């Protein structure tokens with residue numbers, strides 16, 4: 001038997017005809033950058049999320065960097081975030097020159113513990129960046145309350161959580177600005193890299209749109225005025241050459257037409273696929289029972305199980321048994337962010353964030369994807385509870 005951790009074959013077979021046609025249409029159109037598919041995708045996903053602006057970008061990491069930059073986050077600012085995440089969350093904070101400040105997680109939800117945030121706020125703190133880890137919504141009311149009290153921005157890293165709900169609302173719509181990834185293995189994945197910034201704030205949207213495309217033209221000028229109210233310039237552009245007038249040091253971070261075409265097809269299925277993940281999770285929890293610790297889905301949230309994690313003190317033995325049977329496992333994450341070598345300079349040491357450190361020792365992931373067969377689910381459970 002052979003079961004991958006995330007197997008995209010079943011999904012591809014399901015949508016093969018539709019998706020291949022959509023890609024061929026793009027190829028034949030010869031319009032590869034910022035065309036109709038990108039426009040349609042931004043409209044479709046804005047509608048799906050229920051958000052005013054959905055701005056496609058090249059990947060989830062860029063979505064984070066552009067969001068932070070659009071909020072004016074810069075050198076010396078502090079951003080409070082979780083140590084239990086993929087590196088890109090903390091990396092993006094450093095990339096704009098700010099300092100990540102790590103707060104321990106809640107041992108049940110594995111998300112940032114809102115009760116510990118306030119203690120880490122200083123006069124340099126500008127934002128809180130929670131991550132809906134493995135597709136489990138953070139306690140957004142508690143986070144937004146602290147943010148409001150201290151006049152901080154909130155940026156959601158929803159890269160693993162498209163379709164998840166908090167109190168019935170889509171994650172990624174519960175803060176100033178939010179970020180999504182369409183990395184191929186994500187719940188909504190392209191066939192290459194892709195990402196999205198979502199916001200209800202017109203100014204943030206304008207700046208992200210400008211920054212993702214070199215900060216040029218009318219948008220670049222308007223974005224600069226928003227970032228620097230002292231800047232006043234309304235000189236005429238030479239008609240047709242607007243994009244060669246530059247106002248900001250931006251990025252080239254555009255989603256391409258082929259990825260947008262693929263995502264337009266896949267977006268139609270996201271709720272169905274997320275539901276299938278939730279069904280697999282129900283079976284796992286039933287079968288694995290009390291032998292393992294599961295990530296908690298609270299009464300306020302609907303999780304989308306990007307990863308199905310379990311915690312066990314017998315982790316190594318169980319992983320060996322699974323591998324013997326050809327069943328893949330994953331380790332998310334072996335090293336919490338505050339103990340990453342690259343962040344040594346921040347001065348954290350082992351024992352500073354005890355909950356995440358303990359979780360990282362005992363956690364591992366078992367296969368999770370919508371098409372995982374009942375037979376394979378049962379086999380995985382059987383091997384694990386033996």
Ligand SMILES: Cc1ncc(COP(=O)(O)O)c(C=O)c1O
Nearest residue numbers: 059060061086088089159181183
């Ligand atoms: C929590 C989290 N944040 C950010 C990212 C970065 O996304 P990308 O790989 O699309 O740059 C990812 C995914 O890889 C992620 O899981």
